[in-house]
């Protein structure tokens with residue numbers, strides 16, 4: 001298993017480019033199941049979750065051809081409309097094939113995800129939505145099977161809590177359903193909007209993506225399309241926090257500043273200088289004393305839960321008390337104990353973490369527990385005195401493309417060892 005060895009104390013300088021969004025690429029890949037024509041996607045990040053999704057699509061019957069960041073997909077025929085436990089347990093987003101498979105073939109069998117490192121994360125809302133669209137659902141042996149022999153019918157679906165992949169899954173089911181579907185209390189994340197843009201290129205009729213009400217008029221069939229995935233706002237945000245924390249002057253290029261509004265505002269409140277040197281770049285300048293500012297995670301356009309762990313690492317370097325509240329997932333503070341091993345002063349109290357700073361962090365052996373928790377340990381290591389060894393970096397490889405090369409390019413002392 002690979003480890004990262006990081007020696008802290010260097011301020012990050014220069015530029016770091018943003019890769020394509022993992023969480024926009026995953027549903028886009030699944031959407032290729034909706035048509036028998038070829039689909040071409042650009043800016044697909046080379047990360048492990050994407051490889052897992054591609055493996056799943058191949059098993060289902062899709063031909064997948066990877067050429068750098070361009071992926072060509074062709075699902076002439078669905079051979080096996082199934083997402084097995086072996087894949088779903090390693091990547092919950094595998095359930096994104098559920099909607100497209102039922103829509104295309106009238107049948108899907110998908111393993112239930114079970115628990116994961118950041119909480120229970122059920123898919124009951126995906127299932128409820130499909131039932132509303134007329135699918136018959138049966139659950140046995142850890143799998144759910146959805147059948148709609150006569151095809152899906154449009155319906156109004158009100159999500160009783162906001163779900164990102166749930167919204168995407170149901171949008172992909174509804175594009176081929178008969179009649180109109182209205183999704184209420186839909187997720188407004190840019191990844192949902194990007195998927196809608198791709199589906200529209202394929203011939204789908206969708207209005208309102210990016211708002212909490214999405215209207216879809218079902219069509220008979222979809223065609224192939226070519227689409228470039230949006231930049232990864234979470235990756236870009238992670239680098240902005242890294243630049244600010246290390247007191248550097250770092251420009252993150254190829255991002256969409258609008259997608260990072262909540263983070264930029266928060267950093268500005270703490271005293272970090274943030275500017276937008278160009279339409280697709282953001283620059284942070286650290287070095288000034290940073291103040292502790294409370295943060296609560298929210299659905300987009302609020303502060304992303306996927307940046308909470310990184311913000312907590314940042315808060316260890318700010319002066320005062322910061323209360324970090326996690327409202328999206330019930331168990332997403334695994335990084336707190338590891339940060340504490342490096343000297344952070346963090347007390348957990350239910351959904352809240354109380355971070356007192358500034359603390360001098362010192363290098364230690366730590367263990368990555370999930371993707372974003374690992375990112376927060378990398379950030380902490382960049383400011384820690386001495387050497388930090390982060391074990392199980394396969395978690396970080398799930399969602400960050402060449403993170404060590406990108407950080408090293410900006411001056412970080414980071415290397416991967418086997």
Ligand code: EPU
Nearest residue numbers: 023093121122123124125126162163164165166328329371
């Ligand atoms: N939920 C339910 N029932 C459902 C679906 C969700 O109760 O049927 C709950 C979840 O347990 C959670 C909340 O609703 O408490 C929100 O979950 P959501 O469904 O929005 O999460 P997700 O779609 O599974 C995506 C991202 C996550 C990101 C969340 C929240 C992808 C592939 N994953 O997950 O990304 O944290 O939205 O923004 O898009 C990551 O990249 O590290 C990551 C975990």
